[in-house]
Amino acid sequence: MQSNLTPRYLIVGVILIWAIWALLPTWEYQQMSEEEKESLRTSGDLEKIESRIIRQGLDLKGGMYIVLEADIPTLMGNLADMRDERLDNVLQTAQEKSTAPDVDFFTVFEQEVNTHGLKLARYYHQYGASQEEIMAGVMEEADDAINRVLEILQNRVDQFGVAEPTIQKQGKHRIVVELAGIQDSDRARALLQSTALLEFYLVKNVGATNEMLAQLDEILRGTTDEEELIELTQGEKTKDIPEPEDSETAEEKDDDDDEGSKTVSELFGEKDSDPADTSKTAAEIFADNPLTGLLTAFSGDMGIQEKNAYAVRKLLEKPEVQSKLNNANGQFLFSHEPDLLQGSTTQEKYYRFYYLEKTPELTGGVVEEARADLGTLGSGSAGQPVVSLTMNSDGSRTWSRVTGANVGERISIVLDKKVHMAPSIREKIPSGRTQIEGFNSINEAKDIAIILRAGALPAPVNIIEERIVGPSLGADSIAQGTNAVIIGLVLVLIFMLVYYKASGFIADFALIWNILLVLAILASLEATLTLPGIAGLILTVGMSIDSNVIIFERIREELRKGKTPKAAIQAGYDRALTTIIDANVTTVIAALVLYQFGTGPIKGFATVLFWGILISMFTAVYVTRTIFNSITSRKGITSLSI
């Protein structure tokens, strides 16, 4: 008998020692103080330890989980050699149809192309002549684009400096980003989502601007009715706003006029300031000048009150306005952030508003190096955060030509369709160096420098799923989860001791090892422990004890039939084994299915459940059997404490 048991002891011993070895780093890490961690980090040893500890999921650690989807319709629009309304229509319908789940954009796109009889070669001749060739070509281009997006995002996140970021492709056009322990989720989101499209546009002169505004007012006066305008300026998307609110907004409007902000028409001298203006109601002003009525002078530029920005955007989106602007080769853009009017007592913030050329003189592709700094003394931006750019030789040449030819004009530096600054060109800039201003903080400037260095995304990305867990909720979850595990475990341990006495003790021993082994496996698989994972651990406690209950009840039955302890144990284990296997396999199936279909935290639950059950077959059956055998192998055992 003794010789039969030796290999069993060996197997159990080796596995248990392995579990301790695998869990040791986690234990040490838990005991370390922040200072010790810091000193290990500087010596570079911390990473080695961290790679061997149990990783905590975002729901426990706090952090953000983001799923980005490449905007393929926009990419397709950009790839087209020649864009027209027909193509835009097809792209838009295809986009709308592909918002249904599990619908591939390209499939719908091709269907739409066929139903509209669109000749793809007209737009995408660079990919081939036939429709098949072109479809294959653009799909390859899209795949390539998403891979570049992945690479660029990786680059950005690496430079941002987050511990253990995960950036993975999911499906064809999606990227999943997990950032643990992020405090400023907005900063991280901007860093990921920013297309980083840097463009330099010449600002159209005052005369052209004035003319365009007058023409747009004319167009809008004809097509926009008063009510719509009022609705827009109050920004009502919802109808439940109480009545008084309306008149209040209108009054505010008048107040602003009283304070001497001039309309743009006045500013540019199109008409004399009409004193009666101030007594006009807001509605009347809009009726006369739908667009310029919303504009005010703002330290040398046109300004738009923050609350009116939405209304202006809506007006500019109108097709008749767009086609007018297209014909004039111009576009209106807003400044990056709204500002307070200097010297004003009101807290109202204004966006600057610019009328620019339609085609950029230069784009961000020429940027070689970007660095965040504080503006030097003596310059206009002293002490302000700036980003200094260095361009490559091509860029420098163009930049030098553009600045040389337009001395005295203004050029705007536009990032992702938002104007950061629009300085006047004082002299030709031959070196290809330039500075961008207009950042809120040095952190923002740093982030912009990072994304400019990493390059622009070939396709815009949209956030389609986002989960942020604050640090305090994560800490609460850990504390409560751990508590629940300990209380549940203790309850079960006590029950087993009371009900099965010495045999219960054996089962308890196996149960504790079951939990330790699951944790050891998590540590060595570099799997993550999530909150549902902790729940899985508790369930494992419940389910693994079931195996012992089945076995023990069987042994009791056999003992009642009058068998000796040794024979009863033999029969009990043999009979119970098939039951345990059948019962556990079904739960394993459920766990595997969960793993397959689940995301993030649910996967964590499935992982723990899967390993928990598998290991329970070892601890609750094999380990306990070994202990029973070693007891009964001694001679003279006549009773069993069960």
Added chain:
Amino acid sequence: MRIIKDTNINFMGNTKVAVFVSAVLILAGIGSMITKGGPKLSIDFKGGILVAVNYTEAMDINVVRSSLSSVVIDGQSFDFSQAEIKHFGDESNVAVRLPIMENEPEKFSRNFVNKMADAFPESVPENRTEFILSIEKVGPKIGAELSGDAVMAIFSALALILLYISIRFEWKYAVGAIAALTHDVLVTLGIFSILDYEVSLAVIAAFLTIVGYSLNDTIVIFDRVRENIKTMKKVTLDEIINKSINQSLNRTIITSLTTFFVVLVLFLAGGEVIHTFAFAMIVGVLVGTYSSIFIASPIVAKMGTSES
């Protein structure tokens, strides 16, 4: 120590009562779902934004609600007073569920959280990062896909289990087991609808665990039936099944109780995030135990097995 001595309860004789109880439970649940327009789905499946914040003192939901009746974000004004607003865990935590909007203003969730803080400046933690408990945003497309995945998950789990039981036992046992599982999921879903609990991804995970757990119970009994059929000749299947249930009754009660207490602890002490998960598990453990005795076994008895 034994909870119960050898029993000889006539389970098979009382199936009519069981059928009645189950029918009432399921019909009540289905009725509730019909009147409420389907189970109440979380943003995981419907898409939307869920913002949870942490004030330093207990907040009155109605006060929070009225503070959200006119929120101006980036020039657009919104009325969120109709949104679903409730406590999240304790009284000082508030969760707001918002729909996904077309043309959502930039930095919408950040601005929204700021407005929630500005409405009650005295009750906001000094460190603003502690104010945000969580922000979840699920786009409508993702939501629809997750629903599809969840349905797929439940059905493929059922199909695989059916296959496994058919191989290990007989297809008639599989039918009994699947009937019991469907019963369990329907009853739990119904109770969720009656109590107005949300079905989230975590609850689907709980459903699958219930499926696994309930099956565990069913199989232990089936195993006994299979074993008894071989040894007990000239006895009706009803009697064999009855005897098998009685023989494994001790185990059923002990295991169910331990698991029940464990998930009860999870429900009471596990924190807000896994609260509904734990609740689904509690219901599942109770219903799962009941269904293996009163649903799965009678169905096998009715259909008969080839060996008897």
